[in-house]
Amino acid sequence: MSHVSDGQPNKLMQKLLRELGLVQQVASALMLPFQKGLALEELGQPQHKEKMAPLVTLMNLFYRLLKQMAKENLRNAKEVYKHLGSFRKHLGRGVLVTPTVKEIFAGKRELINLINQDLVNHFMSLLEVDKAPQYIDFLMSVCTCPEPLPNVQVCTFKPDFF
């Protein structure tokens, strides 16, 4: 019997969690610590690593939960997409936002068509700071669905970058 690490999404559970309003609750839970006194700038900084460790663990799990909810599920992905503006504040801070953002768009043409230059530029700027593979992976994944998408390809084309 083969070992399947992740497997197909549990569609019923995805649906029930959406109906229970979980996306909204998780989005609020991710933002609240920074509205109540924590500095976003300290997240992901080595000197604050120990202090922020419990919060980082929780945020990793929250983002992984959102990723699994959006997996191969357009309606859930649309719900998560509504909070993309807030999630972008956490990009590049080591809390697994990029895989979640990638999952929102993965194979969902309706949402990929909403990708704009601003989002692509954000990932480009992250790449300039840190040449991490997940950013390239995200840009690669949104260029196809599964056939090439010229609109997004044009957004990601920046001759002077490379």
Add this chain to the structure above:
Amino acid sequence: MRKLDTELIHQSSSLIASSDMLQRAIEGSSKRAELIADGSSHSILLVKPAFKAYTDGSPVAVGDLVTFVTKKTIAGSSYCLHMSASEELYKERELVMRALKLDHDYILGGQELNFASAEHRPTMFRGIIFQSAAQQDNEGVLKGEDVITLYHKNFSSFLHFDPETHEKPVFYSSKRVNDKARKKCAWMWKVECVQVTAAAHPLKATEDSPIRLKHLITNMYLKQEGSALGLTKEYRDPATLFSMKQFNKYTDPEKILHEDMIFMRGPSGGWLGLAEEDDDDDIRTVPSLFKNVEIAPESDALIVLPVRPIALRNVVQLRRLCLTIIDYKKELEVLPDCQTTSTSDPNCSPHVFEVITECSGGLMNTLRNLIVNLTWGDDPDPMSRGTQ
């Protein structure tokens, strides 16, 4: 019979009470009691008389005082079902709320049910009949505490409430009437009898048998608000009392069967139906309207459709997990807002870390559970899920 091997099954969730010998309860020296799906050897409890005046083997009547002792011993000791009297729990309502995964203004406080060493003075329990076995076997009869959906046959729509999309309950058009298809959370309503002693009794379709309908996932009660439906947390509000009437005048009003057609009458006397004018752009929904006419309009008959136990169990279990996340969010929300610059506010941030530390244990378990169960893979580690 006394000294009978028993299992305590929670009626609503079908979970079995069991002692977790590895987990310490909130009350220091005791073991944690838990509700688990299939029971274990620690779920088997002996019913023993509370006083030695009775002998083992004599019959137990309703109202008798008994104790529940685990049949299996751990390190030579038996444990008995015990209600704590913890000072800490008296003072800290939040601890009780967190353990219950519930937050309702009516819950003023609580104590912990755990398993204490049987060598100490055991807690005595008095059994009161909630539902007789004869009624439980009454398959297909609508009883108090049942979870149902109400389907408006003429408009082919379910009574629906989703606070994200509509402020008030509406009728939501859907053809998903099949037994397996009607599992939308927003359609599930729990029927509650007004009298606690008749909690799980069969319901009657008569004017003098009022009921309340509680929306399962929001814990809000349906009420008449003017000429339409509304919701409230205040279950003592007289506007939450509805009565039912059989559609078919030849049907026995003393009981309502699943899939019976009924009329719902509001506390002010109007019959529940559909409004003729829709005030939003959503073509799938129609607002409710109480019609003050003497005879109920036949077009407004509702069908009582039960929810499958498996669908109900999924919703109840997931909702309990979601409440852990909501609890964490609420704990943070009550903290004052703080303006931060590039460093954390030294006055506010300790409170945030305090909440994170307090909630992280239960929260992490919940998140891991949800992540692992959201896909059908084999990997038990939530963080490596979805990374292949």
